[in-house]
Structure formats: structure tokens, C-alpha cells
Amino acid sequence: MRERARFWAKTILSLAVGGICVVYALHGMNGPEVLAALRALPLSAVLLYVATLAVTHLFRAWRWEFLLRPLGVTIPLRRLLPISSVGFMAILALPVRLGEFVRPYFVTREQRVRMSAALGTVAVERIVDGLLISILFFVSYMLSAGDVFSRELRFGAWISLLGFITLATFLALAQIWTEKTIALAMRLTLLHWLAPKRAHIIGDKIRSAISGFKVLRDPKNLTLFLLQSIIYWGSNGCGMWLLARQMGLPISLGAAYTTMAFTGVVLTLPNAPGLVGQFHAAVKLALLAYLPVSVVNSSGMAYAIVLHGAQTVWYVGVGLLSMLVISAGGRRTSLAEAVRESNRAANTAEAEVT
DSSP states (O other): OHHHHHHHHHHHHHHHHHHHHHHHHHTTOOHHHHHHHHHTOOHHHHHHHHHHHHHHHHHHHHTTHHHHGGGTOOOOHHHHHHHHHHHHHHHHHSGGGGGGGHHHHHHHHHSSOOHHHHHHHHHHHHHHHHHHHHHHHHHHHHHSOTTOSOHHHHHHHHHHHHHHHHHHHHHHHHHHSHHHHHHHHHHHTTHHHHOHHHHHHHHHHHHHHHGGGGGGGOHHHHHHHHHHHHHHHHHHHHHHHHHHHHTTOOOOHHHHHHHHHHHHHHTTSSOOGGGTTHHHHHHHHHHTTTSOHHHIIIIIHHHHHHHHHHHHHHHHHHHHHHHTTOEETTEEOOHHHHHHHHHHHHHTGGGSOO
16 A cells, blocks of 8 residues: 555656646747758658667666676676666656666566665666766866856756765765764654654665675776766767757757756656656757757757657667566566566565675
């Protein structure tokens, strides 16, 4: 009953976020010019962008191997790729990242590893990604001339950087003084006062997840993970720039990376199903730092639609194909079953002995 209430609360929150973003994205949009830009889009431009998506997808999946190795988990790329692909599809399609647990769940079915430890590797991945794009976003802001960045973008640059630096610091301290760091986090968040009955459960979850942070003590695998993360984000931003140029948007490579970074920061918020509205609003707000409002509300919005559409078709298509080769416990499994079982496993991970 409690899990169902939590699910509906998250769903309502994600729909609210999505609704607000849809209203912002549609405000002032020039529909006829957006349609004209979409009709004029050459197929070669889409295929070129999809090619960069394939590279992005490969390194996004492959780099996880170097977070799993310190746990004693070795999964060949031919298995890791479909597992990750199904997970990426679930993250995109479901609200508030409910699909985040799918990848760790399938890994626990492949090899003997605790769910809490596998979840810890995902936490490291998200924090490192957040830190990388926040640094990129902040550097873009610092290098921007005059009032190129709006007040909202400047505020977002500072908040995202400080937020992810705080999380990265927590990761580092947790490796040295685990119990003291958890106790400090509980005091600072006032959990003992706000939710005394659940404070110890949350503390146990944090303690279990820290067991998956072993990669931080493994310089070799951590370095390989960081290098592949740079390739992943580099390919992503390059693809966005190439598509923008093909669609006649006069933005620099640096502006494309800033747009990617800001969109990534916005998508760390409770996400709407399919990222509808949220993705488009983020791209629109970022482009307004470089292009006139009239351009953003026409070809800029067409650009956001193509970006979102291509990524959605790619990740859902590859994810569905990957479901054909994924098996859980020696039997075929549906995405709905994988999501349900993975969330159940995540909710009970704190009971595992670390």
C-alpha cells in the first residue's frame, strides 16, 4: 500500500513538472514556421545525428563495466549492452526515473552481487555525470560575455555546480569516515526530526549503497570510467551541434555543449514520462542565451522536437530489441515486470548485509 502511494505521488509530481514545462515550451511558439522547418529537414541530417547517438549509446553503456569491476562483476559487452539499453529505455519512458533500478536488477540476475552494491555504482555514475555537466555549464557561464546568460541560467549554473560538488564531497568522505559521514548527513537533512520512524531505514540504505562506491578506491577503473564518460558526453554535444548546423541554427560548438549541459541539469529534476515538455523547455531556455526569441520560437523549437524525437525513437527502439535477448532467471521478462521487480528489490536493498 505504501509503495503504491509513493508511486502515485511521484507520478503526480512528474506530470506537474511536465505540464509546467509544456506550457513554457509552447508559449510564443510559431507553429507554421516550426512545421516548415521540420518539413525542410533533410534525411541526411537525421541519419548523421543518429550516427552520433550510436556512439553516445555505446560509451554510455560500456563505461558501466568499469564501475562494476571493483565489485568482482565481469559482464561481456555483448550482455552489458542489451542490459543497459533496456535500462536506458526504462529511464526515458517512466516518470521520476522509476526505471533507474532496471540495470542493477538485471546485473544481480546475471551474477552474484548485492542489489545495494549495484545501486551504488549507478549512484556514482549519476553523480559523476552531474558533476561533469555542471562544471561544463558553469565554465560556459563564466566564459560568456556580458549578459548572454539570463538570470535563470546564471542561477541554475551556480545551484547545479554547488549541488553536485556537495554530492561528490559526500562520496569521497563516505569512503574514509562512513558512519560519521552518514550521521552528519542525517543531522543536516533533519531526518531524525522530520521522519524519525524512517530515519534509520534511510541511513541503512545509504550505508548499503556506499558499498557500491568501491570504484573510488580503484584508480585504474575510475580513470577508464571517466575517460569513457568524457567520450560519451563529447559525442552527445558534437551530435547536437552537427544537427543544429544542418537545421540552420547559427550556434557555436561551445553553445551546443552549453545547451547539452543545461538540458542535462534540468533532466535531473523529477522527470515527466518520456521527458515530454521538460526536454523541449530546457533546450528552448538554453538557446535563448544565444539566439533571438523569434528564431528560438521557430527553428529552435523544431530543433528541440527533432532532438527529442530522434533520441526517443533510438532509445525505445534499441531497448525493445534488447528485450528480445534479455532473460531474467532463465525466462523471458517484460519491461513492466522488470520495472516492478527492480523497484521491489531496490526497496528491500537496505536489508542486505554489507
